[in-house]
Amino acid sequence: MSEMKKEILFLQPVCTHNIWGGTKLREEFGYPVEGDDIGECWGISAHPNGDGTVKSGAFAGRKLSEVFKEYPQLFGSLAYDRFPLMTKIIDARDDLSIQVHPDDNYAREHENGSFGKTECWYIMDCPQDATLVIGHNAASRKELSDMIHGGRWKEFIREIPVKKGDFIQIDPGTVHAIKGGLLILETQQNSDITYRVYDYDRLSNGKPRELHVEKSIDVITVPAKSVEDSVKSVLGLPENTLNELYACSYYSIFKLDVNGETVFEQKYPFLMVSVLEGSGTVDGQDVKKGDHFILPCGFGTVKMQGRMSLMASTVTS
Ligand code: ZN
Numbered sequence: 001m002s003e004m005k006k007e008i009l010f011l012q013p014v015c016t017h018n019i020w021g022g023t024k025l026r027e028e029f030g031y032p033v034e035g036d037d038i039g040e041c042w043g044i045s046a047h048p049n050g051d052g053t054v055k056s057g058a059f060a061g062r063k064l065s066e067v068f069k070e071y072p073q074l075f076g077s078l079a080y081d082r083f084p085l086m087t088k089i090i091d092a093r094d095d096l097s098i099q100v101h102p103d104d105n106y107a108r109e110h111e112n113g114s115f116g117k118t119e120c121w122y123i124m125d126c127p128q129d130a131t132l133v134i135g136h137n138a139a140s141r142k143e144l145s146d147m148i149h150g151g152r153w154k155e156f157i158r159e160i161p162v163k164k165g166d167f168i169q170i171d172p173g174t175v176h177a178i179k180g181g182l183l184i185l186e187t188q189q190n191s192d193i194t195y196r197v198y199d200y201d202r203l204s205n206g207k208p209r210e211l212h213v214e215k216s217i218d219v220i221t222v223p224a225k226s227v228e229d230s231v232k233s234v235l236g237l238p239e240n241t242l243n244e245l246y247a248c249s250y251y252s253i254f255k256l257d258v259n260g261e262t263v264f265e266q267k268y269p270f271l272m273v274s275v276l277e278g279s280g281t282v283d284g285q286d287v288k289k290g291d292h293f294i295l296p297c298g299f300g301t302v303k304m305q306g307r308m309s310l311m312a313s314t315v316t317s
């Protein structure tokens with residue numbers, strides 16, 4: 001096929017309603033969604049439950065999943081049968097359920113060939129004295145099963161303090177929960193498989209939401225990774241630099257704080273970018289807080305100007 005001009009893929013996100021969601025995604029980020037239960041903005045997603053739409057340019061109106069399938073060269077022609085990653089902003093007005101995700105092997109076998117789910121969080125904002133749940137206190141699988149079946153949640157759940165600018169990697173098998181008040185940028189494998197361990201005995205439409213106790217006990221890692229190995233602060237990184245925060249076999253995560261001007265090379269198969277704060281330009285095109293876009297393969301030199309904070313990610317190749 002003929003050489004096409006490389007353009008930035010700006011995406012129209014998909015927002016979701018959740019019992020624990022709030023109003024920040026509309027009021028602070030300007031996404032056009034009604035309701036006061038907006039939990040998630042799937043900023044860069046090609047998942048069947050929320051497939052983003054390209055906003056402008058040659059692919060305007062097309063779903064990201066279609067563009068990925070039809071133009072693999074824009075994404076480095078990698079051997080994925082579907083778009084591999086997803087970026088979300090999560091606004092938790094209330095606590096989310098205590099949950100865990102399976103790995104690829106378990107999900108393939110038990111969830112119709114789905115990907116497993118490895119994810120990570122960057123805390124964009126939170127109240128003072130904020131906490132979240134990461135890991136658990138069971139020493140053996142027997143104790144894990146006893147604590148869960150016995151409803152010994154206070155003993156079981158490991159709740160830790162967090163602050164703005166913390167980064168948390170959540171491997172499959174890690175018990176985790178976002179607590180009310182947190183605003184989070186989540187980067188994850190393109191998967192929606194979640195096992196709910198405990199939902200604080202809440203009701204949704206008059207009924208408790210389904211729990212997945214036995215699958216959870218199957219997949220939870222025992223003992224849990226230490227707190228020190230789970231959370232790190234990533235504040236105070238150099239400005240105008242694409243700082244790598246973390247890399248695992250699924251993704252590499254970067255933070256970029258533009259103050260004035262920065263120029264870097266887009267040398268990755270593709271680079272997913274979300275504007276967390278502020279505004280500016282990318283190669284002369286205006287961007288602002290809440291915008292999500294993809295710099296395709298072979299984009300070359302990227303020039304950004306303004307005052308803005310961005311998160312970026314790509315597949316680890
Ligand atoms: Zn999760």
